Amino acid sequence: MKTWLRRIAQATAALAMLAAAQVTSVTAARAAYPEQxxxxxxxxxxxxxxxxxxxxxxxxxxxxxxxxxxxxxxxxxxxxxxxxxxxxxxxxxxxxxxxxxxxxxxxxxxxxxxxxxxxxxxxxxxxxxxQAFVIAVTKDAPYKDLKELTAAMKEKGEAGSYAVNATSGKVLAEVYKQITGLNTVAVQYKTASDSLNDITSGAVDFGSYDPVFALAQQREGRLRILGVGAAERIKGAADIPTFKEQGYDIDQLxxxxxxxxxxxxxxxxxxxxxxxxxxxxxxxxxxxxxxxxxxxxxxxxxxxxxxxxxxxxxxxxxxxxxxxxxx
Missing domain, CATH: 3.40.190.150 (Bordetella uptake gene, domain 1)
Structure with a gap:
């Protein structure tokens, strides 16, 4: 009986040591993160x-x-x-x-x-x-703000078009259209850069872009941002008004x-x-x-x-x- 009990005790001790070793191994592995x-x-x-x-x-x-x-x-x-x-x-x-x-x-x-x-x-x-998406036009476009863009797009109807490539930009543009009653047609691009030639040539009238792309293109003198889709102005471009400031109730930060x-x-x-x-x-x-x-x-x-x-x-x-x- 004593021998049997001693064997159980030895086996239990061995299992405990194995479990402790495994815990130590996992802890060490986690502590080593990142190791690749x-x-x-x-x-x-x-x-x-x-x-x-x-x-x-x-x-x-x-x-x-x-x-x-x-x-x-x-x-x-x-x-x-x-x-x-x-x-x-x-x-x-x-x-x-x-x-x-x-x-x-x-x-x-x-x-x-x-x-x-x-x-x-x-x-x-x-x-x-x-950050918030923005509406931008080519730098030479006659539209100086969203109200002028809206008036021009109403005249164009379905002949007007705009560039989108990301989900957030698509939603911003569609909500803008809903509020203003525009029938402007969306042109889908794989990337914002893919639309650059079309917007600067006038093939599309405006674009709904992420601010990283739009601000970079504005600094390069290719685009001009007309409105920011958030409640407050962009810190890095405080001179650009929001949609709300221009009379459009949009806040999509x-x-x-x-x-x-x-x-x-x-x-x-x-x-x-x-x-x-x-x-x-x-x-x-x-x-x-x-x-x-x-x-x-x-x-x-x-x-x-x-x-x-x-x-x-x-x-x-x-x-x-x-x-x-x-x-």
Whole structure:
């Protein structure tokens, strides 16, 4: 009997030692994060406004984390290719999707069969900035403000056209049309850059663009921004009036966030959130975002996830108001 009890005790002790070793091993592995290259996923092509923002944060996070960070561009399908790729990736913190929260939230209602649920298949763990899309025209256009543009587009009717490429821009333009009663026709482009020749040549009358692209083109003397789709003016371009200032009740302030696969461990999530918040707190980054038409937006992982869920609910109404057909 004593021998039997001693064997049980020895086996129990061995199992306890094994369990402790496994816990120590997992803890060490987590503590070592990151120990390999981190990939930031960008849903737009290299050289686009979104790509500029993603690469900026890739560089700054790499320095903050003392890690190697690369950017992989996966454009197309209204950003669903990049979103689905991230959702299906290994939940280890080495695949990080940096993108517009509004755009992928809107896709939940624009797509007939979204490939993923952005609330349950992804985990939004940080925010990057707040920004709003804008309406812009070629620099030589005769329209000096939104009222002049609206009057001209009413005269043109269905002969008038405008460029869109992103979900947020599509909704801004459609709501603007609804409010003003325009019949202007949307022309879909894969990227904002693809529309540049058409808008500067007059083939399309205006564009609904992200502020990164629009501000860059305005500084280069190609475009002129007529209105900002948020309640307040852009910090980096305080001379550009909002829609509301010009008599159009539109407030669609957007945000960019950081997303990973849903089962990514909390300790890794907190680490990544800390990296971004550290970068966002610097004056250099705040100036960069202001120059790109936005402002730093610091949150906790819990707040970021709650924001995504709320944004999905809000965009159901936006898509309904804009009467955007499902794809």
């Amino acid at each position: 290259t981190i990939t930031f996923i960008c849903a737009f092509p290299a050289g686009s406004g979104a790509d500029v923002l993603v690469r900026y944060f890739a560089d700054k996070v790499a320095k903050t984390a003392n890690a190697t960070v690369i950017v992989e561009n996966k454009p197309g399908a209204l950003s669903n290719i990049a979103a689905e790729y991230t959702a299906r990736s290994k939940p280890d913190g080495y695949t990080i999707f940096v993108h517009s929260g509004n755009s992928i939230a809107g896709n939940m209602w624009i797509m007939k069969k979204p490939p993923i649920d952005v609330v349950t298949d992804l985990k939004t763990i940080a925010t990057v900035n707040k 957007g945000w960019w966030g950081v997303m990973v696969a849903k089962d990514t461990p909390d300790d890794i999530v907190n680490t990544i959130n800390g990296w971004f918040n550290t970068v966002l707190a610097t004056p250099e980054t705040q100036k960069f975002l202001a120059d790109q038409g936005g402002e730093a937006y610091i949150t906790t992982p819990a707040d970021a996830q709650a924001l995504m869920a709320q944004t999905v609910k809000e965009w159901e109404e936006y898509v309904r108001i804009a009467k955007i057909p499902q794809q």
